[in-house]
Amino acid sequence: MSGLEEMSREELIALTRVLLAENARLTERVEALEKENAQLRDRVARLERLISRNSGNSGMPPGNDDQPGKPQPKDRPARGAKRRPGKQSGAPGTTLAWSQDPDEMLDHFPAGACGCGADLAEAVDLGVTAAHQQVEVPLVTAQTFQHNLHTVECRCGRVHTAPRPEGVSPAPVSLGVNLQAWCVYLMVAHAIPVHRCVELIVSLTGATPSAGFVHGMIARAARAVAQANLRIRALLTLAHVVCCMRRRFGWARARPRGICWSPAATATPGTCWASARWPASRSSSSPR
Numbered sequence: 625m626s627g628l629e630e631m632s633r634e635e636l637i638a639l640t641r642v643l644l645a646e647n648a649r650l651t652e653r654v655e656a657l658e659k660e661n662a663q664l665r666d667r668v669a670r671l672e673r674l675i676s677r678n679s680g681n682s683g684m685p686p687g688n689d690d691q692p693g694k695p696q697p698k699d700r701p702a703r704g705a706k707r708r709p710g711k712q713s714g715a716p717g718t719t720l721a722w723s724q725d726p727d728e729m730l731d732h733f734p735a736g737a738c739g740c741g742a743d744l745a746e747a748v749d750l751g752v753t754a755a756h757q758q759v760e761v762p763l764v765t766a767q768t769f770q771h772n773l774h775t776v777e778c779r780c781g782r783v784h785t786a787p788r789p790e791g792v793s794p795a796p797v798s799l800g801v802n803l804q805a806w807c808v809y810l811m812v813a814h815a816i817p818v819h820r821c822v823e824l825i826v827s828l829t830g831a832t833p834s835a836g837f838v839h840g841m842i843a844r845a846a847r848a849v850a851q852a853n854l855r856i857r858a859l860l861t862l863a864h865v866v867c868c869m870r871r872r873f874g875w876a877r878a879r880p881r882g883i884c885w886s887p888a889a890t891a892t893p894g895t896c897w898a899s900a901r902w903p904a905s906r907s908s909s910s911p912r
Contacts, residue, residue, distance in 0.1 A: 766831035799833055807838045808845045
């Protein structure tokens, strides 16, 4: 600024005070603009997230994918586009791998007579020309095991009776542990109704459990894991963070009772997937 050399000390002090006041005003303005800029950046980020949501990456219905500005899901073609048959581009593939240790090897030799009239059963084996592996499921047939509990008499006169093996019911005829576990697995993991579960077991194994017995297996299985459920409920209560999974009919609301669980693929002891009972109405609701 020209003329500062000719200004008196009082004039320089007054000018300095004016400049300090202006600097303070500009500083406040800059801080306000920076705050407003940060708010605008957050708002733009939220809008970008909302625009990027579709039925492939959120719980939005597929009908909203046609709205202007909405990106199409990666795993779903645009409306009106035709999908080619078979495996889609980008989908994970599945192949049958050759087993280096097959469960059983079956050798096949030519049979019959040669053109010369000699029997091929007497021909010299030149080795394996081609090999083919086939993955097959053996037929499952229910087997009946009779457990005979013998009584013996010691030479001292005492009589001893063999105890009933673990897992064998005191009833004359019962279903084994594997069949019981199969019933629970079909009803709980796959939500198969009781009567259809009975039909599946009859069709696949030949065993004929009653519908009442199969239905009662749910309560028996619940009693068997009651102590484990109490331990898991306590660990969930003490946990700092609980992960809730969004189900098909909305968010499951956490309640003190009715927690269903299954072990998760984790190395942390006591960690589990937890979901609560469904509410009375299956309408979608926001998580709490």
